[in-house]
Amino acid sequence: xxxxxxxxxxxxxxxxxxxxxxxxxxxxxxxxxxxxxxxxxxxxxxxxxxxxxxxxxxxxxxxxxxxxxxxxxxxxxxxxxxxxxxxxxxxxxxxxxxxxxxxxxxxxxxxxxxxxxxxxxxxxxxxxxxxxxxxxxxxxxxxxxxxxxxxxxxxxxxxxxxxxxxxxxxxxxxxxxxxxxxxxxxxxxxxxxxxxxxxxxxxxxxxxxxxxxxxxxxxxxxxxxxxxxxxxxxxxxxxxxxxxxxxxxxxxxxxxxxxxxxxxxxxxxxxxxxxxxxxxxxxxxxxxxxxxxxxxxxxxxxxxxxxxxxxxxxxxxxxxx
Amino acid sequence: xxxxxxxxxxxxxxxxxxxxxxxxxxxxxxxxxxxxxxxxxxxxxxxxxxxxxxxxxxxxxxxxxxxxxxxxxxxxxxxxxxxxxxxxxxxxxxxxxxxxxxxxxxxxxxxxxxxxxxxxxxxxxxxxxxxxxxxxxxxxxxxxxxxxxxxxxxxxxxxxxxxxxxxxxxxxxxxxxxxxxxxxxxxxxxxxxxxxxxxxxxxxxxxxxxxxxxxxxxxxxxxxxxxxxxxxxxxxxxxxxxxxxxxxxxxxxxxxxxxxxxxxxxxxxxxxxxxxxxxxxxxx
Numbered sequence: 001x002x003x004x005x006x007x008x009x010x011x012x013x014x015x016x017x018x019x020x021x022x023x024x025x026x027x028x029x030x031x032x033x034x035x036x037x038x039x040x041x042x043x044x045x046x047x048x049x050x051x052x053x054x055x056x057x058x059x060x061x062x063x064x065x066x067x068x069x070x071x072x073x074x075x076x077x078x079x080x081x082x083x084x085x086x087x088x089x090x091x092x093x094x095x096x097x098x099x100x101x102x103x104x105x106x107x108x109x110x111x112x113x114x115x116x117x118x119x120x121x122x123x124x125x126x127x128x129x130x131x132x133x134x135x136x137x138x139x140x141x142x143x144x145x146x147x148x149x150x151x152x153x154x155x156x157x158x159x160x161x162x163x164x165x166x167x168x169x170x171x172x173x174x175x176x177x178x179x180x181x182x183x184x185x186x187x188x189x190x191x192x193x194x195x196x197x198x199x200x201x202x203x204x205x206x207x208x209x210x211x212x213x214x215x216x217x218x219x220x221x222x223x224x225x226x227x228x229x230x231x232x233x234x235x236x237x238x239x240x241x242x243x244x245x246x247x248x249x250x251x252x253x254x255x256x257x258x259x260x261x262x263x264x265x266x267x268x269x270x271x272x273x274x275x276x277x278x279x280x281x282x283x284x285x286x287x288x289x290x291x292x293x294x295x296x297x298x299x300x301x302x303x304x305x306x307x308x309x310x311x312x313x314x315x316x317x318x319x320x321x
Numbered sequence: 322x323x324x325x326x327x328x329x330x331x332x333x334x335x336x337x338x339x340x341x342x343x344x345x346x347x348x349x350x351x352x353x354x355x356x357x358x359x360x361x362x363x364x365x366x367x368x369x370x371x372x373x374x375x376x377x378x379x380x381x382x383x384x385x386x387x388x389x390x391x392x393x394x395x396x397x398x399x400x401x402x403x404x405x406x407x408x409x410x411x412x413x414x415x416x417x418x419x420x421x422x423x424x425x426x427x428x429x430x431x432x433x434x435x436x437x438x439x440x441x442x443x444x445x446x447x448x449x450x451x452x453x454x455x456x457x458x459x460x461x462x463x464x465x466x467x468x469x470x471x472x473x474x475x476x477x478x479x480x481x482x483x484x485x486x487x488x489x490x491x492x493x494x495x496x497x498x499x500x501x502x503x504x505x506x507x508x509x510x511x512x513x514x515x516x517x518x519x520x521x522x523x524x525x526x527x528x529x530x531x532x533x534x535x536x537x538x539x540x541x542x543x544x545x546x547x548x549x550x551x552x553x554x555x556x557x558x559x560x561x562x563x564x565x566x567x568x569x570x571x572x573x574x575x576x577x578x579x580x581x582x583x584x585x586x587x588x589x590x591x592x593x594x595x596x597x598x599x600x601x602x603x604x605x
Contacts, residue, residue, distance in 0.1 A: 314549050
């Protein structure tokens, strides 16, 4: 990639650097995080942190209000107090009731259902927008999509970039669209989904990350979860490094959300190590790091059970949604 | 000149042959050679249970007829490796040809016998129950899921195949511990490699059978407390460990079965099955 100069809507220009990524180096470093052993004392804390960072997600054509309500219940209370009391019996002081997750992530139509179910909590309602997951709609309809979704009660918008324009090299269109969406969002948190599985190279992932941050994204997110390749340690590391460099240059702290394919607590902890060692401890908060996941939550609960009781848990001991 | 290639004996987990994650081994005499036998850790056991749990659903849902065919094929595979087993038994345990053949015959017979039982279980143990309302009411035996199997120090190939096949026939998956016994001098580990290869090539889905070599004292508490091991067949001689496992198993309501040599085959199968009753409205 080479540096690309883009016009900023409303005046001025910006240069998106085409910094090359060392593919071998990135993959080697990413693989290295999978070989860490996390000591017992840190493990429970890491699990609790990972749980607080979950964007509990359901994005299916078959989603119903009932399913969304059920999921919101799980988001508020990942485990029932009765079950928690049973697990921590005799160690209540050491293990207070676990927190709720950061957000739920749903399709716009289900936003009012989630808003109703989460009333009185500080759980965010993220909604996918801009013709998720393909993004193949004219821009005016995408902006209407965002506007309406916010009106319905979404507090965070997960948008997809225009990969068609990006892969054709029309970066100005991609940039303008993110700027326009951010404009509609106002104070609503904007996460920009790069769909890294479709961007082909690490160079392009890094370029797209910078472009999205420069255009006003509050978070950058790996994937929709609908592509063949979703979040991988490699593409997440490239994006984290881009966030670090962007912070060094501009002072802005941009958030990161890997999504799709993170199914186990072990993987989640590896991602946390990666964040800690690339961006530092100040990024280890749900305000700046999220996991887009669904089954991950139950695996975190299972591993917590193991940490507390010393016994391996049965996956069927936890509610599915 | 040909270079002789010796076989490395490893664990059998999820259809693959990994070494123990712990890196621990014990040197044993295997045939005419020495071998480094894996000493499985609790993490290997955990991985084996993950694999068995993942495989349990598919194996339970496979038709009884198909399960029978696969168990029969396991018998065919053992038959095909008869010389290898016989050689191993002679070298390692000092058995003469007659004894080795008796044991191999017993192992093959066990797989063939239980292969034939798979599609007869629900006829023999199931029932159509008379009820007062207009319903058809059926009771059928169903597999419990992942079953642990702790084999004895005193090795018998026939008995070992009987233990495995009787659990598999009902549609359960197995995590078996072959105890190292006295520093690996027990007979079980000797048979690990060829038996695992027979099972791996008999169309059993990966993870339905998992074989670990390890220390009884180290792994027994984990067999007892692991919530996803739903039942346990305890065949080892050590009664104190049995009591320990039963105690650990009370908490998760695990069925711990330690049946004797005279336990009939049907009882061996149904020890690891539970009865489910379904009601269907007549005419619906």
